[in-house]
Amino acid sequence: MSRVPWAATALCWTRQAELVDGLVELLIGLIHRINARAERRGEKELIGQLAAVPGKRGIFTKMVNAALSNPDETVRQVVFPAVPGGEKTLRALAKELMATERVVAERIRYQLRGSYSHYYRRMLAPLLAALEFKCHNTAYRPVMDAIELLARERIPYELCVLIALKDALRRSEIYVEGAWPLA
Template sequence: MEPAGFDVDELIEFWTLLDEDRELLVGKRGATALGFALLLKHYSRYGRFPRGRSEIPDEVVAFVARQLGVAAVDLGFYEWAGSTIEYHRAQVRDHLGYRLATVADQETLTGWLSEAVAHAERRPDRVREELLVEFRRLRIEPPTAGRLLRMVRSALRTAERDWASRIEGRLGPAATARLLTLIATNEDEAGEDDSDEAGSLLSLIKARPGNVSLESMMTEIGKLQAVRALGLPAGLFADVAPRILDDWRARAAVEAPSHLRRHPQPLTVTLLAALVHQREREITDTLVELLIATVHRIGARAERRVTNELINAFKKVTGKENILFSIAEAALSAPDDAVREVVFPAVTGGEQTLRELVHEFKTKGPVYRRIVQTTLRSSYTGHYRRGLIARCWRCWSSAATTPPTGP
């Protein structure tokens, strides 16, 4: 039984010696047979030879050794350099139909990599994986790890250079000139500061939004107007993968103007255009969030203000029915006498109770609604456009005038 945690199914699928594999083992014994078998199955599994004993797990060595009837420790006697292993490698390549990669193969695959993979993927590890898959598909043994890395870097540079030329062509001279003004400087290069100048347009575009306030909203509106004034063509990045666009935007956001100026012009304007394009969307989203937050804040303030002003309006005058009956009875019994002499003495509390009764009626009737509406209207004035205020007001008025339901 294999050690716990190791994939037994993978062992059986990829490391089982087939009949055709055993034909190649005829005449080989002990460590030679075990080493050759491991070379063969590793190449079948990964499309390349192991770099040494340390690259083959002990579980795999034990599994293959049991099939050959030899001890796993015999692998220590196998020579990983010299004529014997080179002969074994040649046998494996011939058996599996592989060949060594030539310089022409590497150049061809580097060009394929830049067009088919690197134009939409900027992560070197993922690009390398796709390159190895293509080597296996063509049954070509890949070169050394260092050479693979150089192929990947070359493909990424070529793809970026092609994209930059294409984007610059779409921008045109006028838009290109406007973008370059973002990093223009009149200072001597020797005394130049690598950071953005305070108050510059590029700094404004990069800046994060402030706290929820009217000032923050106006600042974001200014950013949006500045971004749109640069006049990027519609569909500039329509065929660019989002991952590539995000990578350009991130680079432009962290690089200082002096660094951006060191790039070739096509790459410089591409990075700046990506930053401006993405920031336009981000600033628009920020404005929507600020607007919603401000509306909620104004609504909460208006509610608190109304509550504080009318808190006393909910004081109830008790015994209203008896008071009204007493007033009516006193008025009918002495209709020609003065009010203060007849009506007020008939009510407990006198004139003050009658005033409270009148106040309760006013605050529970249409006067209360008018005060709330006036307060909300004054809170919104000066902050929002007339259309938004009218829409909010219609919604509130409809809710306020809907008659209550239920018992």
């Protein structure tokens, strides 16, 4: 008879650890999905806009072909003459591409905030409340403090904290009480 309570306790502890591990994996997966989905949606919207710029594709084609046909020559001797407008056009394209990078990053942040605030935020709050995070590494104390502030802070702050939490959980710098200890 004395073995039954011990076996039941061990089974319950094992099952609890499995459930907590599953919740941690769900949390990591959700945070990753929020970010990846926002990137895909933001880039997809902007790629259509980039393809519509007239003449850009032809300029790039001429530039690449000139560079490939004369690989030992200098850029000034080969690429500039191949591009209509030469160096001035290339500088304008570079400026436009850098502006486009900024627009892509802004669009991704917009998508991230929108999908998080309208959908994922409602799911993550109870999930975070169900888990008890612990950390022995003082470098991650700010993430632990930030987790406590999530309920009272604004969405961009929440997103930054969640991404830092995901990374720390993956590296086992922060762990969840009751989960399987990592080897």
